[in-house]
Amino acid sequence: MHQSRAQTVAAGLGFFSIGLGLAELVAPRLVRQAMGFHCSDGMVRLYGARELVNGVGILLAWKRAPWVWARVAGDALDIATSRSPAGIAALAGVTAVDIATAAQLSREENAPPRRHYDYSSRSGFPRPPAEMRGRALAKKERAQGPLSFEATTRA
């Protein structure tokens, strides 16, 4: 099944969430300093757990829009926690991508259901399939197996 661009970006955001979540769990102080978070290491670890759940949710969900909107909520929390202009700017950039992706996914996932096309009259057979069963055998013209080289049909 083809994935839309928003689906592809969402998958990327899912992996990003997992990566960031692991970093926050493993090296909370480093992340806290880099992002200018004004909170404890324990709180950063909680943020990491949130990112992990969010990332896995995006990757596994049949409908991804709610999970990407959850990322937007998480972004707001991160921005509120940061005291660094550079950190806030970086978070704002990611938030913009999250909002655009979530909005597009919401449109796609709430699209009207597919029209049903009925091809039940397209058998390709001149008779009902039950009457065609074994027709190739009935003529004693059973096709040769793949290891037989006798069925070459070239003139």
Add this chain to the structure above:
Amino acid sequence: MKALCWHGKKDIRCDTVPDPQIENPRDAIIKVTTCAICGSDLHLFNGFIPGMMRGDIVGHEFMGEVMEVGSDVGTKGTKLKVGDRVVVPFTIICGECEQCRRGNFSVCERTNRNRAIADKVFGHSTAGLFGYTHLTGGYAGGQAQYVRVPYADVGPVKIPAGMPDDQALFLGDIFPTGWQAAVQCDIQPEDTVAIWGAGPVGQFTIRSAVLLGAKQVIAIDRLPERLSMAQAGGAIPVNFEEESVIERLQDLTHGKGPDKCIDAVGLEAHVGMKHLDSFYDRAKQTLMLESDRPHVLREMIYVCRPAGVLSVPGVYGGLIDKFPMGALMQKGLTVRTGQTHVNKWAHDLLRRIVEGEIDPSFVVTHTASLEQGPDLYKTFRDKEDGCIKVVLKP
């Protein structure tokens, strides 16, 4: 002339390109009257098969009228002459090498012009193919107004006057592909045959299994329109989004599993909640750690009856992961696969069409001009508008 050209991932355009010329005494120039978009063209469109170059003409399902022949073509083999109507098999064959003499046409040893690359990638080269990457020769494809057909003294199949294009066209690929997939299963009268994928190849596989006498044929897909067409051809439909494939197959076979399993899906298996392994494959594809998504292969190996046969007409391009080799070995399953030996089957299938045993045009859902081709690639890829098979009229 006009032709559909590959310009990159998800970028196929209708371009004006130079007309083809006779380059070899065994060549013919064909004016294409009808061509089709194949499911395997979507692998190129989606960028899963390496070896394409900007400007390559795509398409390997085509037929038309002979416009010009090289000096050897009129006197040898098929003795084509100007004005003959022909279907051109997608595999290019020389008709003379050891593999061609054995009937293994899709692994012809001579027609891949870039065999050195293929030798490195696959260990040995296979046949040249029309419009399907430089790994298989880099031959210009048939989604065009004209095509140069190499080895035209042995490859093309003459079509009788009066047979509509839409009946004959699929002899070049998907009908023989479905037929070979079923024949490879060595179907017995008591056999249950399960077929994953009810796209065009799956549809022909279903009908081939019926004609070859399978007691029960089961089609697995998720799109209602495809399942309705499968049911029309004699299959029991199973929608994998609505029910467990494994449980349903066990129910239908009294717990024994299908005797024969056919993968008519290939490397782009659907990614969905019901198949957690498909997420794993998709993630690895994203990280470029795996090229193909083998969910169907895993499911077939798991559910197939011991000592059964797995037939794989679905196209795979590279590497897969988490392949259950233990189950395959312990259950004693036989795997048969390969590109189609079209010339092995085409004349016999043509006779079956002439005799009214089957009318392959049942599968056509969309007909358009060549200029509309790029849009139809998207329609086919997205399975919109009830699209199952697109034919183009250059």
